[in-house]
Amino acid sequence: MIPSTSFNSQSDFDADWNYNYPWGTDHNGGARMSKSQVSLSGGVLALTAKKVSGQGTITQGGKTIAIHYLSGTVHAKEQFNVSKGGGYDFTGEFKATTTKGTWPAFWLTAVNGWPPEVDMAEWKGSGKISFNTFNTSSQVRARDVSYPSPSDFHKIKTEIRDHNGKDLKITFYMDDNLIETQYGRDFLGKPMYLIIDLQMEGSSGSPGPNEDTLFQVRNLEVMSYNP
Structure with a gap:
């Protein structure tokens, strides 16, 4: 679906992102x-x-949020919709900050309405990495684990499978170690966007850092699963 070479050149990037x-x-x-x-x-x-400075504010979720940073986000041109009996494998290597006020993430979210949402890796300024599945805004399965050596790349893999013709089974790995299995209720047949972003402040706390913050990704690959 997305080859591991998609960050090798601008033309490779433009084909998929x-x-x-x-x-x-x-x-x-x-x-x-x-x-x-x-x-x-x-x-x-x-x-x-x-x-x-000078970026003003936005209003989201009934809250007024001041814009203090310019940052980067990319999303895949392909949408990901698990069909009956199918699934996907999402794999990549990430070097992510865990500093307060920094909020890098690798995630899937609904194309039509919300949920579904699957946070395949999320760092919210706490020194930990989070793996989350949102069935509703209040029905969330979240697993936070310690994130070793933020200055190093770590391999993240998420396997998403049809579980029972209606729900999805979502299995999270870090550095080839099984972290957690979660379930997305009624996620089957619902298209999702794939996003890599470096958001700031918000749920990661404030104030964020004054110096530049870097989020790096390599060897990202998405493969379809067909048993």
């Missing part, structure tokens, strides 16, 4: 997304958040 969120430049945090904050080098995707 778009800039920003599928819905625009803003989402649930203090960073506004910009193509200028996305770069490719040596097969590595780099998203960089920098402190800025």
Whole structure:
């Protein structure tokens, strides 16, 4: 679905990815997304958040959020819809910060309404990594584990499978170690966007750092599963 070479060149990137969120430049945090904050080098995707002023505020979820950063987000051109008996494997290597006020993530979210949402890897400034499945805003299965050596790349793999013709079985791995199995209720047949983003502040706390923040991804691959 997406080859591990998609970050090797601009033409490879353009074949599989778009800039920003599928819905625009803003989402649930203090960073506004910009193509200028996305770069490719040596097969590595780099998203960089920098402190800025004069970006104003946004209103989301009934809250007014001040924009303090410009940052980077990309989303896959392909949408991912698990059919009966099928599934996907999402794999990549990530170097992610765990500093307060930084919020990198690798996630799936609904194309039509919400949920489903699967956070295949999320770092919210706590020194931990989170693996989450949202069935509703209040029915959430979340697993937080310690995140070793943030200055190193770590392999993340998520296997998503048809569980019973209606629900999805979602299995999370880090560095080839099984972390958690969760279930998405009624997720089958619902298309999802794939997003890699470096949001700031919001759920990761504030204030965020004054210095630039970097989120790097390499060897990302998506394969369809057909038994």
